[in-house]
Amino acid sequence: MTQYLVTTFKDSIGYVHPHVTAAKPNQTFTVVEAESKEEAKQLYRQDRLRNGINKLSKGIENIHKAMQRKDSE
Known part of the structure; x- marks a missing residue:
C-alpha cells in the first residue's frame, strides 16, 4: 500500500492549504518531533534500532x- 504524506499550512488570511505527496516505491515517511535536523536523525536512528x-x-x-x-514431543 502506498504511503502519503499530507502536510497543511495556513496562509496570512487563515486559509488552510493541504499538500499531498505520495511516497515512491522505495520510500517511506516517518514523522519525528525534534528541535533540529540533527536531533531528528538521531531520534529516527534510535527508534529504528529499538524496533530492530x-x-x-x-x-x-x-x-x-x-x-x-519439540523437546516436549
Missing part, C-alpha cells in the same frame, strides 16, 4: 518456544 532489537527479541523468543515444543 524488539523484532530480534521476538524472533529469539519464538525460536525458544518452538524448541520447547
Whole structure:
C-alpha cells in the first residue's frame, strides 16, 4: 500500500492549504518531533534500532518456544 504524506499550512488570511505527496516505491515517511535536523536523525536512528532489537527479541523468543515444543514431543 502506498504511503502519503499530507502536510497543511495556513496562509496570512487563515486559509488552510493541504499538500499531498505520495511516497515512491522505495520510500517511506516517518514523522519525528525534534528541535533540529540533527536531533531528528538521531531520534529516527534510535527508534529504528529499538524496533530492530524488539523484532530480534521476538524472533529469539519464538525460536525458544518452538524448541520447547519439540523437546516436549
